[in-house]
Amino acid sequence: MTHRITFVSPAMSSALREARFDDGGSIDAGGEARARAAAGSLPSAARVVVSPSVRCRETAAALGLGTAETAELAESAELAGLDVGRWRGRTLAEVGAAEPEAVAGWLADPASAPHGGESVADFCGRVTRWLESSPCTDGRTLAVVEPEVVRAAVTHVLAAPAAAFWRIDVPPLTSTTISGRGGRWNLRLGQQLEAAGAGADR
Numbered sequence: 001m002t003h004r005i006t007f008v009s010p011a012m013s014s015a016l017r018e019a020r021f022d023d024g025g026s027i028d029a030g031g032e033a034r035a036r037a038a039a040g041s042l043p044s045a046a047r048v049v050v051s052p053s054v055r056c057r058e059t060a061a062a063l064g065l066g067t068a069e070t071a072e073l074a075e076s077a078e079l080a081g082l083d084v085g086r087w088r089g090r091t092l093a094e095v096g097a098a099e100p101e102a103v104a105g106w107l108a109d110p111a112s113a114p115h116g117g118e119s120v121a122d123f124c125g126r127v128t129r130w131l132e133s134s135p136c137t138d139g140r141t142l143a144v145v146e147p148e149v150v151r152a153a154v155t156h157v158l159a160a161p162a163a164a165f166w167r168i169d170v171p172p173l174t175s176t177t178i179s180g181r182g183g184r185w186n187l188r189l190g191q192q193l194e195a196a197g198a199g200a201d202r
Contacts, residue, residue, distance in 0.1 A: 004179040005134070005141045006043065007150045008193070010055040011035045011062065012172045022081055022146070023089035027058045034173055035062035038193040042175070046139030048073040051146045052080050059173070060144040063193075078130040081146035085117030110162035121162045127152035131178075150176050157185040 010016070011031030015023050027035070042063065050060045052075045060066060066073025087095050095115075096103045102114035110121040118126075127149055134141065143149075147170035155165050157178050170176070177188040 002179055002181050003134070003141075004139075004177065005131075005143060005153075006045070006175050006177045007153060008042070008059070008063070008142065008144045008175050009147050009150055009170050009172055010053075010059040010144065013055050015055070016147075016172055018091055019093070020091045021084045021087050021089060021095075022053060022055070024054050027055050027062070031172060032058065032062050034193075035059050037195040038173065039064035041194055042142060043140055045142040047141045048144075049076045049079060049141065050074070050144045051149060052077060053146060056144045056146060063144070065142060065144065076130070076143075078126060079143060079145050079149050082120070082123045082148045083117035085113070085115035087115040087117070107166060110165065120165050123148070124152040124155055124162050124165060128156045131156060147172075153178065154187065154189070157187050 011027040011034060013025055013027045013031060014020070015025050017028075039062065042065075048060070048065045050056050050065075050073055057075075060073060092103070099114070106112045106114055106120075110124070111119050113119040113122075131153060148165075150170045151165050151168040154160075154168050154176065155162065158164070171192070173193045175191045175193060177191075178185045179188075180186055
């Protein structure tokens with residue numbers, strides 16, 4: 001059975017716009033409007049999962065996922081965003097100005113975690129374990145997840161080194177699909193979600 005997972009990144013928020021580590025804030029009005037317009041544009045799914053963050057839950061709700069007409073939505077702790085410890089809620093520029101050596105080491109070494117949270121290597125391992133243990137369903141899995149979860153999944157699918165994590169951009173409200181069987185995946189990157197009926201390729 002071919003397993004197909006479509007990852008959807010959250011709609012725009014002030015944290016995303018400011019390159020701020022997730023501060024638990026909501027998506028903004030424009031992001032919510034775009035997500036609501038795209039409701040119904042995603043392919044049907046047998047399973048819907050979501051990162052346990054405010055912006056991912058709000059994006060899933062705006063997209064109409066987890067309603068009576070769709071598959072039941074469930075939060076997945078394994079798909080939580082990267083734990084950046086004491087840097088949470090700060091911009092990368094702010095942290096870089098205050099702790100330049102720590103930031104440089106963190107960006108250069110995937111095993112580094114100077115913020116006291118989770119290293120990129122450990123985070124990528126967590127997402128990989130979710131992928132490899134994710135049950136094959138008779139149909140697609142939709143996952144509304146933090147951008148870094150998509151980065152980690154793409155890194156794994158391409159068998160790329162953990163350092164490649166920082167070379168992958170994931171714009172807001174885009175979909176990335178992987179499909180395969182037996183742990184061998186194919187990848188379809190970063191489709192922008194369009195308003196329902198606007199001719200989006202499903």
